[in-house]
Amino acid sequence: MMTQQARLARISAEFQAIYGTPPSAIVRAPGRVDLMGSHTDYNMGFVMTMPIDRDTWLAVRPRDDREVHLRSHNLAGHSQFSLHEIKHDPQVEWSNYVRGVARFMPNESLVGFDGLIDSTVPFGSGLSSSAALEMATVAAFLHLGDLSMDPVQMAIIGQRAENEFVGVKTGILDQYSSALGQTGCALQLDCRHLTSEPIPIDRSLAVVICNTNFKRQLVGSEYDDRRAQCLEGVYILRQHDPTIEALRDVTVAQFAEFSAEMPPIIAKRCRFIIEENQRVQQLADALAANDQHTLWQLFADSYNGARDLFEISVPAMDAMIAAMRSAPGSVAARQTGAGFGGCMVALVEQERVAEFSAYVAQTYRATTQIEPEIYAVSASAGAGLLQ
Secondary structure (H helix, E strand, O other), rough: OOOOOHHHHHHHHHHHHHHHOOOOEEEEEEHHHHHOOOOOOHHEEEEEEEEEEEEEEEEEEOOOOOOEEEOOOOOEEEEEEEEEOOOOOOOOOHHHHHHHHHOEEEEEEEEEEEEEEOOOOOOOOOOOHHHHHHHHHHHHHHHHHHOOHHHHHHHHHHHHHHHHHOOOOOHHHHHHHHOOOOOHHHHHEOOOEEEEEEOOOOOOEEEEEEEOOOOOOOOOOHHHHHHHHHHHHHHHHHOOOOOOOOOHHHHHHHHHHHHHOOOHHHHHHHHHHHHHHHHHHHHHHHHHOOOOOHHHHHHHHHHHHHHHOOOOOHHHHHHHHHHHHHOOEEEEEEEEOOOOOOEEEEEEEHHHHHHHHHHHHHHHHHHHHOOEEEEEEEEEOOOOOOO
């Protein structure tokens, strides 16, 4: 990956070539990897998330006509819209994440801009490229308008943009991670109360992304089906305990008592979420203590549940997890993001990252004939002005 200085020079030169002047500012927002907590966020549960040093930059220069003009270094097309009338762009769909943010920001205070997007977060991979773009957009509007906003509110605006404008019913995990990241630690996020606790990761462990390069698409996928199935489970359980508002509120004992009343597929979905919430809370101590036996078991149970109970794995993911588990230096391995392809995540002994990466790439390639991407990441600060 190119240095920050080289990337800064490239985006500045490209901006000037497109718009005729250099940018006045560059904002950034990180992607994220969840170390534990698949699909628990929209069930008001817990997630162990880590904002990463793969991020989205947005170079901007203010306009005086309240229009937003957008181009991307990574994706084709260009789009423009007026802050007075924000509509979908059916041709340049990536622009709708920016439009959605503008729709839910305090509109009368917004300043239009020329913008150029440059992202090192791989698209459609489960590392939250859309949330990184949303949070970079919020940061741009705040900077240009000389506005301030609580980072949690930034995350809420990004989630609304994705839910209500783009049309993907995600939880708040991605946006929260991108807005509130802290350098050097994971965040144990409580998705109901929108609070988090920094969790240190033992320095002997590296976090390694293993991208299957099997692309997934959340819009129109089975993601919304899983969410609806979880809600159906809550409805059934509420007949016995009206205080249950989400699967986060269900104990293992309650589930064991009443799961027989659920259709089998609903029971499977609920069991995964209830057990996954427990794993998130167990992970904090295991990470800090570098308890490698517990780490292996938690990650293995999470992937096995995602495959067998929540059914979000695909053959490419199964091939990748087999390679990751058998690789030298592997401490733990599991899925990340929504599943159905995209990225996986491993904890690896620091001194064996290169060996691990080479083995996983070779083994996965031989099994699938797909070229993966394997790279270590570190915990990153949240969205804001590029320093």
